[in-house]
Amino acid sequence: MSLSASDVKKIAHLARLGIDEQQIEHYAKDLSSMLDLMTQMGQTNTDGVVPMAHPLDQMQRLRDDVVSETDQRDHFQTIAPQTEAGLYLVPKVID
Amino acid sequence: MHNLTLSELAAGLRSQQFSSVELTQAFLSRIHQHQDLNAFISVSEDTALQQAQAADQLIAGGNAGPLAGIPIAQKDIFCTLGVKTSCGSKMLDNFIAPYNATVVEHFNQAGAVMLGKLNMDEFAMGSSNENSFYGPVRNPWATDSVPGGSSGGSAAAVAARLAPAVTGTDTGGSIRQPAAFCGITGLKPTYGRVSRYGMIAYASSLDQGGPMARSAEDAALLLQTMAGFDTKDSTSVDQPVPNYSAGLNDSLQGLKIGLPKQFFSAGLDNQMAATIQAAIEEYRKLGAEIQEVDMPNLELAIPAYYVIASAECSSNLSRYDGVRFGYRCQNPQDLADLYTRSRGEAFGAEVKRRILMGTYALSAGYYDAYYLKAQQVRRLISDDFKRALSGVDVLMGPVTPGTAFRIGEKTDDPIQMYLEDIYTIAINLAGLPAMSIPAGFIDGKPVGLQVIGNYFSEAKLLNVGHRYQQATDWHLQVPKGFE
Numbered sequence: 001m002s003l004s005a006s007d008v009k010k011i012a013h014l015a016r017l018g019i020d021e022q023q024i025e026h027y028a029k030d031l032s033s034m035l036d037l038m039t040q041m042g043q044t045n046t047d048g049v050v051p052m053a054h055p056l057d058q059m060q061r062l063r064d065d066v067v068s069e070t071d072q073r074d075h076f077q078t079i080a081p082q083t084e085a086g087l088y089l090v091p092k093v094i095d
Numbered sequence: 096m097h098n099l100t101l102s103e104l105a106a107g108l109r110s111q112q113f114s115s116v117e118l119t120q121a122f123l124s125r126i127h128q129h130q131d132l133n134a135f136i137s138v139s140e141d142t143a144l145q146q147a148q149a150a151d152q153l154i155a156g157g158n159a160g161p162l163a164g165i166p167i168a169q170k171d172i173f174c175t176l177g178v179k180t181s182c183g184s185k186m187l188d189n190f191i192a193p194y195n196a197t198v199v200e201h202f203n204q205a206g207a208v209m210l211g212k213l214n215m216d217e218f219a220m221g222s223s224n225e226n227s228f229y230g231p232v233r234n235p236w237a238t239d240s241v242p243g244g245s246s247g248g249s250a251a252a253v254a255a256r257l258a259p260a261v262t263g264t265d266t267g268g269s270i271r272q273p274a275a276f277c278g279i280t281g282l283k284p285t286y287g288r289v290s291r292y293g294m295i296a297y298a299s300s301l302d303q304g305g306p307m308a309r310s311a312e313d314a315a316l317l318l319q320t321m322a323g324f325d326t327k328d329s330t331s332v333d334q335p336v337p338n339y340s341a342g343l344n345d346s347l348q349g350l351k352i353g354l355p356k357q358f359f360s361a362g363l364d365n366q367m368a369a370t371i372q373a374a375i376e377e378y379r380k381l382g383a384e385i386q387e388v389d390m391p392n393l394e395l396a397i398p399a400y401y402v403i404a405s406a407e408c409s410s411n412l413s414r415y416d417g418v419r420f421g422y423r424c425q426n427p428q429d430l431a432d433l434y435t436r437s438r439g440e441a442f443g444a445e446v447k448r449r450i451l452m453g454t455y456a457l458s459a460g461y462y463d464a465y466y467l468k469a470q471q472v473r474r475l476i477s478d479d480f481k482r483a484l485s486g487v488d489v490l491m492g493p494v495t496p497g498t499a500f501r502i503g504e505k506t507d508d509p510i511q512m513y514l515e516d517i518y519t520i521a522i523n524l525a526g527l528p529a530m531s532i533p534a535g536f537i538d539g540k541p542v543g544l545q546v547i548g549n550y551f552s553e554a555k556l557l558n559v560g561h562r563y564q565q566a567t568d569w570h571l572q573v574p575k576g577f578e
Contacts, residue, residue: 003455007455008451011451011454011455011458012451014454014458015409015413015438015450015451015454016413016416016431016434016435016438017435017438017439017442017447017450017451017454018435018436018438018439018440019439019447020439027447027448027451030448030509031448031451031452031455033509033510034401034405034448034452034509034510037397037398037401037510037513038398038401038402038456038465038469039398040394040395040398041395041398041399041402041468041469041472042464042468044392044395044472044475046468046471046472046475049471049474049475050471050474051467051470051471051473051474052470052471052473052474052477053300053470054286054300054330054526055285055286055287055300055477055524055525055526055527055550056285056286056287056332056526056550058287058330058332060329061326061329063326072193075193076193076419076420078193079189079190079191079193079420080418080419080420081417081418081419081420081421081423082423088418088419090418090427090430090433091427091428091429091430091432091433092429093429093430
């Protein structure tokens with residue numbers, strides 16, 4: 001199994017991850033060897049094996065639908081890159 | 096003072112041989128003296144001394160717990176209110192967490208003093224600490240070599256006596272492998288035993304925090320403070336926490352030890368095999384019975400792990416988008432540019448590789464072939480462990496294929512680096528507890544023995560470790576220049 005430079009560009013786009021143009025071939029090579037490693041699993045028969053998500057097969061815990069958090073917006077926004085009037089600022093999305 | 100055990104330090108504080116402030120100052124000065132190890136990312140001198148003063152008052156009041164006034168350090172993956180939490184990444188180089196991790200809260204309640212935050216591979220991805228934005232950590236036993244990873248700063252700090260005990264986290268071996276490379280004791284608890292709240296996520300179904308210390312006895316005290324059910328962690332397990340120190344001296348007469356034959360196959364270095372065999376011989380002398388066990392699916396652990404860990408990492412790290420906290424690129428052209436460039440400029444190469452791999456594995460059309468398959472293989476591996484542990488009390492084997500390698504030796508080939516974790520990774524997939532204890536040296540570099548137990552058998556592992564440490568002195572060796 002091997003990935004091409006254009007595969008890597010597509011995956012990087014899905015992940016919204018900037019990659020230097022001259023590094024793309026390098027990532028293609030590394031990811032291809034990772035995939036080679038992973039295809040070893042293909043030879044094992046897993047028909048009917050229940051996928052394991054939690055080591056103790058514990059279900060997601062539920063809680064009562066009540067307010068448990070206090071408003072800490074100002075506190076949280078002290079570490080934000082850019083805010084105004086309690087809002088997080090990003091470049092304009094709609095013209 | 097820096098060579099005393101945690102119990103000795105606690106006794107010294109109570110009998111007023113020294114104060115917590117004096118103790119804290121002594122460790123802070125060692126941290127400054129050995130800065131070239133690069134074990135710490137942040138040293139929180141001011142808050143440490145404040146905590147020490149408060150602890151001295153608590154101790155004078157007469158109702159302080161065993162860790163009151165004792166300096167510890169946190170892996171820089173645990174969020175600490177007011178002290179930078181970088182996770183070894185440029186992405187969080189400016190991040191001051193607005194809250195404390197549950198583990199940090201537990202140490203605060205115990206009156207422990209936090210000396211600072213320890214260096215680590217970026218987002219805990221790595222086996223050598225060379226993936227840190229803050230540069231590699233040096234191994235106190237051989238400063239041209241790596242301390243292991245991802246909890247490399249943690250292991251180096253304990254080995255060099257810069258802190259008596261510290262925290263680490265283990266997703267695929269990140270407590271045990273550096274503990275082995277640096278000649279200390281490291282325990283990865285059962286998945287769900289220690290809260291992950293405020294512990295920055297890498298692969299959520301595998302990540303687990305645990306203690307790293309010089310002995311099993313000290314690790315028991317640390318785990319006592321770290322363990323416990325937490326409603327803030329949705330995968331935390333609601334099980335009572337036993338007294339981890341109570342059974343440390345229990346006899347090992349009749350202990351059944353299983354040796355997975357796959358751990359002792361062709362890939363294992365001869366000297367490593369001989370050192371591990373000698374340690375197992377020591378257990379025979381302590382009354383243990385040894386038998387071989389077969390775990391046929393063990394060789395699938397690395398491929399399954401790198402699918403699951405990469406997939407979960409790509410999902411977890413999608414939160415770093417340059418909007419609410421962390422790194423933001425200069426002059427973004429539009430929102431897509433803001434996301435893409437902030438992430439591209441702030442993540443290192445290994446983190447990018449795993450995000451790409453995980454994104455691919457989870458993308459439409461590939462999910463069944465990779466993620467689902469890996470979760471099924473995970474079940475097969477877990478079943479192997481269940482079968483093996485139904486006939487024995489603990490499993491034993493090596494932690495690593497070899498001893499600490501030189502800085503730069505394995506950085507060119509990520510796959511070579513992944514194979515470093517061949518003996519540790521399967522345990523995370525199964526969610527079992529496992530420990531590394533010092534078991535000898537090869538050419539002056541430490542070797543770790545791995546002890547694996549059944550779910551929630553941490554007390555048994557610590558007992559097994561402690562009895563060995565009563566009979567041997569590998570854990571008492573100090574690297575030259577750090578006596």
